[in-house]
Amino acid sequence: MDIDSLKLFCDVIQLKGFTQAAAANSITQSAVSQRLKALEKKFGGPLIERHGNELFLTRTGEAVYKGSRRILAEMREVEEQLHRIDGKVSGSVRLAAIYSVGLYELDPSVKRFLKSYPEIDVQIEYSRENKIYQDVANSSVDLGIVAYPSNKPQPRWVPFRDDELVLICAPDHPFAQRDSIALKALAGQPFVTFQRDIPTR
Template sequence: MKVEYFKTFITVVNEKSLSKAGKLLNLTQPAITKHLQSLEEYFNTILLERNVKGIKLTDDGALLYKYAQEILKILEEAEQNISGNKENPKGILNIGASNIPGQYLLPLLLGRYNLAYPQVKVNLEISDTGDVVAKILDGIYDVGAVGSEIKNPRLEFVPFYKDELVFILPANHPLTQKEVLEPDDLLKIPLIWREKGSGTRMFLEKALKNFGISEKKLKIVMELGSNQAVLTAVEGGLGGAFCSEIAVRNATKLGLVSTHRIKGLALQRDLFLLYLKRKKQHPLINHFINLALSEFSLLRR
């Protein structure tokens, strides 16, 4: 069975058209048809149904589509691992990151990575911690950067940056002159919270629980899906919020918000790089993690 047949099959399914797949693969339509027929003969089943609406996978076809993706992914890993000792590694590195590392830490790091390994194409997507972890487990991302560690025996988490959450208030709030707030102050202020799945929220809820503050006692008036949205809401006077210090640094300098700490509440946390343990020797992942640890070691406070 030729690997090209799996590539053809996946492309036809993705494009939902033999002619479009042929253009992408630089193959004639008869060649595409031959590849598909070879697969169907080999597995002794019908993989695709063709009708006026296009192409539809059969149940067996859907199963093979999943396996074919895994096969090509493993072959890609093998190629990258075997070529990992070369001076100029090449390949594709898919990275998923939550808001804080994705917006404030990785962009400059990726610029340095590109200079060091120009033949590696890097794709970065920003989501929440839960989504990043799920896509690492599914093999969609090669490496992730998140704000909370989630226990899973298949995953390796590597701390790379020491972050701190601070409490921010609108610039005209009565408590702006009070650098350290009392815990009871939190119970009186309308709060803007991050969405479920956010690493910031996971860490914060655990820290508050350990501190003796129940989420039920808080006046949470809204949940927003990014640090920037939370910051904008606070600037607009809608309430207070916990945010990463690096995310509010500029707004604080410009006087748009005031930054505070809560008496007795420690909110320092590690940000983590993560990857599947079975990819431990993946050269592109190793190069990326080593560069991150080197670059951010000077910033760990």
């Protein structure tokens, strides 16, 4: 069994595209397609169907995907055990973050982490908040960073840090002369703000 091809197949599903999986594995998109065709030949049928711009698992693909995830998890466990024998900390961490945090704030923290634990493979993907909760709940990722806690008991969340929201207005706006503004003073004001499905709105 080609473990690398199984991982590549899982990456296509989790990253939602051949291009993204190719970039994550530093190979060409055609190489991804060839690997998946080989898997489909081995398992006797198509694993993925495309509808528009979206990819969907076939029934065969669903079974192969679930089995591949189990195999890859067991392989990671074996690798971690071997590294523990050598006294090394190793493994992988799959992290999902909202775009603003992932693109602008995570990089220094990840670099410090990798400097301390160079044997650990950190995989980061950027997504919307509702999808991050979903991915953590179904174990597609290990950790998620969002802007606002969910009111649901699961998955468990812990505070990461406090962030300050500020109001930006034109220099000639009446609010520009104030040091602070009560929330009720904002009622009725026109805003450029977050989309409706973003909790911090």
